Amino acid sequence: MLYQLxxxxxxxxxxxxxxINDVYAHDLxxxxxxxxxxxxxxxxxxxxxxxxxxxxxxxxxxxEFVLRCNGKPVGRLSVLR
Numbered sequence: 001m002l003y004q005l006x007x008x009x010x011x012x013x014x015x016x017x018x019x020i021n022d023v024y025a026h027d028l029x030x031x032x033x034x035x036x037x038x039x040x041x042x043x044x045x046x047x048x049x050x051x052x053x054x055x056x057x058x059x060x061x062x063x064e065f066v067l068r069c070n071g072k073p074v075g076r077l078s079v080l081r
Contacts, residue, residue, distance in 0.1 A: 003029065006023050006076050007074065008021075008023055008024075009023075009024070014070040030077060038052065038053045051067060054066045060079075062076055064076045
């Protein structure tokens with residue numbers, strides 16, 4: 001499946017909660033076969049180990065990314081339609 005990368009502008013904090021204020025599309029598309037590990041998916045879009053996949057908010061068509069330290073949403077991969 002072909003996914004497009006989106007970044008978030010986020011308001012709030014860890015104590016009061018986070019709110020996605022705006023979403024920005026990137027000209028980055030990733031093809032996933034469905035058998036990639038979380039680490040492999042993250043390496044396709046980000047250099048570093050400070051983000052992780054939020055499995056509570058992800059499904060077959062959307063992969064949500066959050067900061068590992070506090071759960072702040074940072075972006076997503078969404079199926080390109």
